[in-house]
Amino acid sequence: MxxxxxxxxxxxxxxxxxxxxxxxxxxxxxxxxxxxxxxxxxxxxxxxxxxxxxxxxxxxxxxxxxxxxxxxxxxxxxxxxxxxxxxxxxxxxxxxxxxxxxxxxxxxxxxxxxxxxxxxxxxxxxxxxxxxxxxxxxxxxxxxxxxxxxxxxxxxxxxxxxxxxxxxxxxxCVAFSGLCYSTSASAGNSGNRGRCSQACREEYETTESGNNFPLNIKxxxxxxxxxxxxxxxxxxxxxxxxxxxxxxxxxxxxxxxxxxxxxxxxxxxxxxxxxxxxxxxxxxxxxxxxxxxxxxMFIDNPRDNSKNHLVDKLKAEKGESISVVQIHDAQQQLQVDKKQINASVDDKIAHLSIEKIKLKLTFASEQEKPLTLTVTTEQNSSDLSDIDSKTIVLSSTSLMRPSEKLSVDQEAIEKRFKNINNANYDLVELNTQDLTDGMSIPYREITTLKNELLAYLNDGIEVIPEVELPKLARHPKPEGQKPALSMLICDEADADLANITDGDIYFKLPDAYKRGCTKYVDFLQQNPRLIPWFPPVLIGKDYDVALNILEHVKPPLIVTNNTGIAYHANRLGIKWIAGPFLNTTNSYALLALQEGFECSGAFISNEINRQQIMQIARPNNFKMLYSIYHPILLMASRQCFFQQSVGCEKPRIDNGCMLSCDKSTSIKNLKGDSFAIDKQKAGYPSIYNQDQFLNTDIIEDLSHMFDGFMIDLTNIGAGDRESPDKMALIKQFEALLDGQRNASDTLAKMVPESTHLQYQNGL
The missing domain is CATH 3.20.20.70 (Aldolase class I)
Incomplete structure (x- = not known):
């Protein structure tokens, strides 16, 4: 180390x-x-x-x-x-x-x-x-x-x-990095693709607590x-x-x-x-x-704070009685200082050059002597005052001898060396005037000479040959097997759904726990049909408790959105499925999970579209799953969203906030779009899209690719809207998977505020 x-x-x-x-x-x-x-x-x-x-x-x-x-x-x-x-x-x-x-x-x-x-x-x-x-x-x-x-x-x-x-x-970022989908859901500008539109820096309608930039953090x-x-x-x-x-x-x-x-x-x-x-x-x-x-931690202005800091500093030094003239003069001086910083930096970096190194190659040959290659490199010195020049001579092992059939002449040399230009060197001279016609050596030695040259130009490191990825095998699911319907719940009372459906039921475990909590160990042991669903963020004691649940319940199968839980599930010999928040978008990610950690299957990312999904190759003995109905999480944070929106009597987040707070509200941007802020007990503060994700098209498009489709019945992120009846939802989704296409229209009526824009736009 x-x-x-x-x-x-x-x-x-x-x-x-x-x-x-x-x-x-x-x-x-x-x-x-x-x-x-x-x-x-x-x-x-x-x-x-x-x-x-x-x-x-x-x-x-x-x-x-x-x-x-x-x-x-x-x-x-x-x-x-x-x-x-x-x-x-x-x-x-x-x-x-x-x-x-x-x-x-x-x-x-x-x-x-x-x-x-x-x-x-x-x-x-x-x-x-x-x-x-x-x-x-x-x-x-x-x-x-x-x-x-x-x-x-x-x-x-x-x-x-x-x-x-x-x-x-x-x-x-106010959100957990890698788990922010704020602009992906609306415009396809995913932070996971480097196109974050910075919704957290946007101006919103003035909140109850009087803030216009309620998500903007210092x-x-x-x-x-x-x-x-x-x-x-x-x-x-x-x-x-x-x-x-x-x-x-x-x-x-x-x-x-x-x-x-x-x-x-x-x-x-x-x-x-x-x-x-x-x-x-x-x-x-x-x-x-x-x-x-x-x-x-918040500041109600996403722009440069330099001037404000200067004013605050003046007030601290001179008291509140500072004049407008003093403030103006100080701000003018700040602008002068900034210009001086720019000029100074420009001057300091002016002599730094990243220009290509000039390369000169000179070949010479005589009978009964080796073929020689003189290599000269020239580049500007660090202060641009001089030229740094280096010269080495490379030679063939064999001696040049007369040959009627082959000749190492100008044409043969140029054919092999004229394209030696690369990102580091600019070949400015290729001199073959000192080659003697009618002379030759085995051509493999010319190749060796070229490789020696390339290694020298690569700081003595041997050139690594190009890699081609082997073609991926596509392993279809068993012929004739229909995708199964599974559901996600978080309310213990919903465990009774196991009595009316044959589908897998995932139980969403909390983000936070009391230290030493054993409640969920007992609950899962009493309900063996439930498959534990671990959240994406588990920090400190919360990770320790989640790991304790895993070790003591030892369920036959889990779904995890957290790679730390995946690591230990694999060590304990527990089958596991990668959840949708692991952002799997390609075949190699599936292979990484399967070969490295014996993963049994994965939810494919909801950020990608139909064409992008179709290109993924299923590994052998691996399940592909997809969530077709769920609230659209825009961001989750360790920070409180209520302080800047509706206000909170607590000046700071304490240990009890995560476990006991269950508020909800909404904020609206200047375009009139509303976003639900939701805080479940034992969950992180989160912001959700105003529409639910409902994608029934994928069932007709890509059922042949998937082993199962999941529906989220947790009601998280619904805000003050009334959620559809869970039994009715299950019935319609089961009908849809059975081929009853009119069920799609019924579901659209049951979930009127819905979208599957991500499935259309993709990344």
Whole structure:
């Protein structure tokens, strides 16, 4: 395990990456124009990436590439072409969300170091070994965790030889990362595809508590918490900001560099953090880290807070009697300061070059002597004042001898070497004037010479041959088998439904429990027909209780939306199915779950459309499932949504809030769309779409692909609307699966506020 502390910087474009490097970042993460979760950033080309890697390594800085979105089946062909190029660079790591991509990387591209993205919502002790099994060498933790929880997970990570990253600065999502579907449901702009439209930053109609931006949370900053994070065992301090410019990146990274170095040298924090307020910010909070979730985490303005901070600082220094003129002068000075920051950063990065290295090849041959290749590379020095030039000579093993049939001449050499251009080198000269005609050596030696050249140009690393993914076998479900109807419940009284239906009944377990809770162990043992359904987020003691349920009930089958539970179910020999919140969108994700953890089946993501589903290949002895009726979760949060909407008498969330609060309300955006805010007892605060998801089309379209369709009877997210009668719903869905097409019309009348837009739009 490495012991150094890493400062990991964002790089949205070339200038921002240069700014991070010159400011002292130990590593920079950046994205290409595809397959990354910040498509609003400028991003970079592949050729630029190679130049950036070369530049960064000159400054002892690593480069990580973001491939942190869910991948669609048809994209793997293009993705493999990219990976085949990446393995022949000196890239230091790839950041990944999709479990199918984790599978492909571990199996076919083992030289690429894999980092698990925060989009994988990692927050408990089972998820770290789960991701380690899939090939991850480091894990970026969920941003909602507190210091005690991070410390506990750092111990687990150390046991599994895994490095931990924690976000220490930048924008905060109010929702759990990877579990926000706010704009996916309405417009197909999925955060899991890098197209988040930032519904949490939108303006809404003024709420009862007087807020217009009720979901807008302050920026995160652990600037003064670095010693505690170091003591906790965190390896990498990650700064968010790939849509920010070079001046922002340089200011933040330079501030953190000085803070880290000063603390290591003196044992004290030496920086006051004021420079952080001179670049874009929404004010700062460290409330998640402190475990103090209070109303002060929100700010009713998503725009730059620099001017407001300046005014507040003036008032603190001079009292409330400051004049309008003083405020104006200070704000004018702030603008001057910002321009100076921009100019200073531009000046600092002006000499940094990512241009290709110039390459010259000179061939020479004489009878009874080896064929020689003189390789000259030229690039600008780091200060652009000189040219760095290197020359080596490569030689064939055999000697050149006369040949009437074959000749290693200009034509033969150019045919094999003229396309040696790559993202790192620009072939500016190919000199064959010193070749002697009529001479030859075995042509395999020319190939060897070319490979030696490629290895030299690749920093001595042998070129890795291209990988082609083997064609996936499609295993149909048993012929003539109709999809079964299953249902999800959360009310213990609904366990009686087991008496009137033969379908599987899943029982949704809570997100939170009293410490040492055994209630659900007894309940599930008394109702063996019920299949436990584990939620996506289980933190700290709640994970411990959920694990205790798993270990003591030992059900024959579970559904889990949490990979930590999946990891332990596999270790206990319990069959498990991947729930819909694991965001499975491709065949390789199914193979990853089956081969790595003996998964029995999976719910296919509701974010993808008919065509995207059709391309998925079912693994052998694996069930494919799909939810056809459920509330559409837009986001779930560890923070309270009621403080900013209807108000709450509690100034902060305490331990009792999760277990006892069961409020509901709604907010409305400026377009007039209403969204239900729902908080179930022992559940996380959540926001739901105004329409229910109802997809009866898939039964006619794709019944041949699926083993079962699920309906959600929990009534969660319904707000104050009256829910349809459960028995009547079951009857109509059973009729629909039996081929009674008029049941579709009946269901549409029973659920008038419904949509299946995601099935039409896809990702």
């Amino acid at each position: 490495k012991s150094k502390i890493e400062l990991l910087a964002p790089g949205g474009d070339v200038d921002a990456i240069k700014a991070a490097i010159i400011a002292g970042a130990d590593a920079v993460y950046c994205g290409l124009d595809t397959f990354n979760a910040r498509n609003r950033a400028a991003n970079i080309s592949f050729d630029q990436l190679v130049g950036i890697i070369r530049l960064a390594h000159q400054y002892d800085c690593q480069i990580f590439l973001t491939l942190n979105i869910v991948i669609l089946e048809q994209e793997f062909k293009t993705l493999i072409k990219l990976l085949n190029k990446l393995v022949n660079t000196t890239l230091d790591g790839v950041i990944v969300q999709d479990m199918g991509l984790l599978y492909v990387l571990r199996k076919h591209f083992p030289t690429l170091d894999i980092h698990a993205s925060t989009q994988l919502t990692t927050h408990n002790a089972g998820q770290i070994p789960f991701l380690k099994t899939l090939g991850a060498t480091r894990v970026n933790l969920s941003r909602e965790l507190n210091l005690r929880e991070i410390t506990a997970l750092a111990t687990v990570a150390k046991e599994h030889d895994t490095l931990l990253e924690v976000f220490v600065h930048g924008s905060l 920026d995160n900053s652990a600037f003064f918490d670095l010693p505690k994070l170091i003591d906790a065992g965190v390896y990498s301090f990650k700064v968010e900001g790939r849509i920010k410019g070079a001046s922002y990146v340089h200011t933040v990274i330079d501030s953190f560099r000085k803070q880290i170095d000063g603390y290591i040298e003196t044992g004290e924090l030496t920086q006051d953090g004021e420079r952080l307020y001179k670049v874009f910010n929404r004010d700062f909070t460290n409330a998640f880290l402190r475990g103090d979730l209070n109303q002060s």
